[in-house]
Amino acid sequence: xxxxxxxxxxxxxxxxxxxxxxxxxxxxxxxxxxxxxxxxxxxxxxxxxxxxxxxxxxxxxxxxxxxxxxxxxxxxxxxxxxxxxxxxxxxxxxxxxxxxxxxxxxxxxxxxxxxxxxxxxxxxxxxxxxxxxxxxxxxxxxxxxxxxxxxxxxxxxxxxxxxxxxxxxxxxx
Ligand code: MG
Numbered sequence: 001x002x003x004x005x006x007x008x009x010x011x012x013x014x015x016x017x018x019x020x021x022x023x024x025x026x027x028x029x030x031x032x033x034x035x036x037x038x039x040x041x042x043x044x045x046x047x048x049x050x051x052x053x054x055x056x057x058x059x060x061x062x063x064x065x066x067x068x069x070x071x072x073x074x075x076x077x078x079x080x081x082x083x084x085x086x087x088x089x090x091x092x093x094x095x096x097x098x099x100x101x102x103x104x105x106x107x108x109x110x111x112x113x114x115x116x117x118x119x120x121x122x123x124x125x126x127x128x129x130x131x132x133x134x135x136x137x138x139x140x141x142x143x144x145x146x147x148x149x150x151x152x153x154x155x156x157x158x159x160x161x162x163x164x165x166x167x168x169x170x171x172x173x
Contacts (some may be wrong), residue, residue: 002066006113009104014057015071016100021050023093024074027086030079036151038159039083042137046090048163054122056168057144060119084141085153091134122168 002010015158058068080086102125108116146151 002061002064002116003111003113006111006116007061007066009107010061010066010116011071013100013104014054014061014068015073016097017050017054017057018070018073018098019076020093020111021047021054021162022073024050024090026076026078027080027090030086030123031083036083036136036155037106038157042158042161045161045163049149052166052169053126056122056166059169060116064115082141083154084111084138087134087137087141091131091138094127094130094134098131119168122166126166162166 022173024043024046028040028047031037031043032040077089080089101120105117105120105124108114108120140154141151144154
């Protein structure tokens with residue numbers, strides 16, 4: 001059984017993951033409208049990943065006899081002038097999510113909730129990847145600058161990204 005403290009904290013994290021999903025969906029449509037369908041695709045995959053993160057937490061709360069309590073999702077920005085702006089905003093956001101996960105981890109330790117700490121290990125590793133992905137794209141778009149051909153090529157590359165079900169969900173939990 002989850003303690004109330006941990007249940008409340010995970011419910012807040014579920015909201016943060018759903019807000020992330022909403023943010024990336026907004027970015028996807030910003031670039032869809034801008035004719036950059038590859039970048040839009042990359043953010044749509046990101047949107048699905050964030051939904052999956054929320055789902056992993058929701059499944060976990062249920063498996064520990066807690067209650068999932070969905071809260072309103074705050075509005076997100078709707079415009080990013082350039083792909084570089086959007087990927088910089090992505091990195092800043094993911095760094096914030098990393099600190100939320102770290103806080104949750106510290107809380108699980110202080111509450112002696114080792115099952116929650118164990119569940120969070122997957123997210124600790126996932127955040128390393130999220131920050132790295134954003135940084136790599138910042139580097140690429142910085143290198144390209146305003147070169148139209150470069151942006152076109154990178155848009156084509158990002159069109160190839162496909163969604164993979166994260167392992168905690170693929171395991172059928
Ligand atoms: Mg996430």
